[in-house]
Amino acid sequence: QKEVEQNSGPLSVPEGAIASLNCTYSDRGSQSFFWYRQYSGKSPELIMFIYSNGDKEDGRFTAQLNKASQYVSLLIRDSQPSDSATYLCAVIASGGSYIPTFGRGTSLIVHP
C-alpha cells in the first residue's frame, strides 16, 4: 500500500513568516511530486511540482525533494492571509500509471 503522510495541522504562522509544509512517502519508486492548494469549499489546484532532488522555486513557493529520505516539502515565504488553505501532497510512482496518491493535507492558517 503506497502511503503519503502529512501532518494535518493546523499550522499557524504570522503574516510575513515562512510556512514549512512537510510530506513523507513510502514508495521508493516514486518519481513525481506535487503540491495542490485547496481553499475551503473549493477544489484543489496544482501549485508546484518537482521531479528531481533539490529545490525548485516559483515566486514565493519553493518545493524541496529528498528522495533518499523520501521527503518532500513546500516552503511559502512572506506568508499572506490569502495563503490560508489546505495543502495536499501528491506522489506518482514510476511505471506510467499517472495515478497520484494523495496525502490527507495540512491546514495552514496565516494570521495578520
Next chain:
Amino acid sequence: DVKVTQSSRYLVKRTGEKVFLECVQDMDHENMFWYRQDPGLGLRLIYFSYDVKMKEKGDIPEGYSVSREKKERFSLILESASTNQTSMYLCASSNREKLFFGSGTQLSVL
C-alpha cells in the same frame, strides 16, 4: 485554461435513488478520475479512466460505477444511493501527471 465542468454544485437525493454525476473536460485529456472527499479522510479515488470505454477501480469502488462513452465525458453512477455516500465528489482530468479538478458536487443522500 483547462476547464473541467461538473454538472451540479449541490445535489440532494433520497436513499435508493439512482444518481448520475456528470463531468466534462475540454482539453482532450486521456485520463479522468472520480474522487470523494470527506473530512479527515482526504481524497479517495473511486474510479479512473485512461481511455474511452476503459475504466479501472480505485480504492473505494463499491457502490459506484462509471461510464466513459466519449473522451471528454466521464460519468459516475450511484446505482442505489445510500446515506454513507453523502460526500463531496470531485472529478479530475490529467495531462499525464498534472491533475485539473472540477468545482465539485456536494451530494447529500437523505
